[in-house]
Amino acid sequence: GDSVTQMEGPVTLSEEAFLTINCTYTATGYPSLFWYVQYPGEGLQLLLKATKADDKGSNKGFEATYRKETTSFHLEKGSVQVSDSAVYFCALKGGSARQLTFGSGTQLTVLP
Amino acid sequence: ETGVTQSPTHLIKTRGQQVTLRCSSQSGHNTVSWYQQALGQGPQFIFQYYREEENGRGNFPPRFSGLQFPNYSSELNVNALELDDSALYLCASSLDLKWDTEAFFGQGTRLTVV
Numbered sequence: 001g002d003s004v005t006q007m008e009g010p011v012t013l014s015e016e017a018f019l020t021i022n023c024t025y026t027a028t029g030y031p032s033l034f035w036y037v038q039y040p041g042e043g044l045q046l047l048l049k050a051t052k053a054d055d056k057g058s059n060k061g062f063e064a065t066y067r068k069e070t071t072s073f074h075l076e077k078g079s080v081q082v083s084d085s086a087v088y089f090c091a092l093k094g095g096s097a098r099q100l101t102f103g104s105g106t107q108l109t110v111l112p
Numbered sequence: 113e114t115g116v117t118q119s120p121t122h123l124i125k126t127r128g129q130q131v132t133l134r135c136s137s138q139s140g141h142n143t144v145s146w147y148q149q150a151l152g153q154g155p156q157f158i159f160q161y162y163r164e165e166e167n168g169r170g171n172f173p174p175r176f177s178g179l180q181f182p183n184y185s186s187e188l189n190v191n192a193l194e195l196d197d198s199a200l201y202l203c204a205s206s207l208d209l210k211w212d213t214e215a216f217f218g219q220g221t222r223l224t225v226v
Contacts, residue, residue, distance in 0.1 A: 004154075006154075032212040034214075042219055043116075043118075043202055043217035043219045043220050044204075045217070046214050046215075049212070049214065051211070051212040089154055089155075091154075093211050093212075093215075094212075098160070098167070098168060098211065099145055099157040099160050099168055099170070100147075100155070100157065100204075100215060101157070102147075102154035102156075103154050104154045105152075105153070105154050
């Protein structure tokens, strides 16, 4: 079945540091790929998505590129802020099923 | 437009009891999915409803059941609660079943089984 593997956390960075959170996936066909963010005590919010190979999703300074050849969708941000502290989930939809399949999440803490 | 709302926000139940969680989907959305998120884990798919019919189910036992109403709101029922059912239950609605359609999540219901 489909699966998503995320870089293990937690990740702690200083403000304005560069962020990379690795995500790789296994799926049949050509899934859509998503990054969701979860702030403490809240549900999930879509951060960005990409629906086909070489697409780049971007939002709020975050970017991720759909790499079919490496089955990856790494999340990057050039300069993180304290307000970016949250748990980030990589997910896919498609492949063998129409529901979202999530990774285990990466906790990010940004220190001032 | 209103977002996805879930009720209640928190709930404490005793092992063996039954619970019903509720979800109002975003306006215009006909697809609702339910997920279980254990502490420190990613959400796990329970089942999905499309236009009042179950459209897919994850690896959860039959004591997890659901319903979608004509207004596309939904319920998740869990019978014979076990301690391991303690988790955050998330509801998500989307416009349709397409693979690239965004899912909008509610705030979740935190269920504690004691």
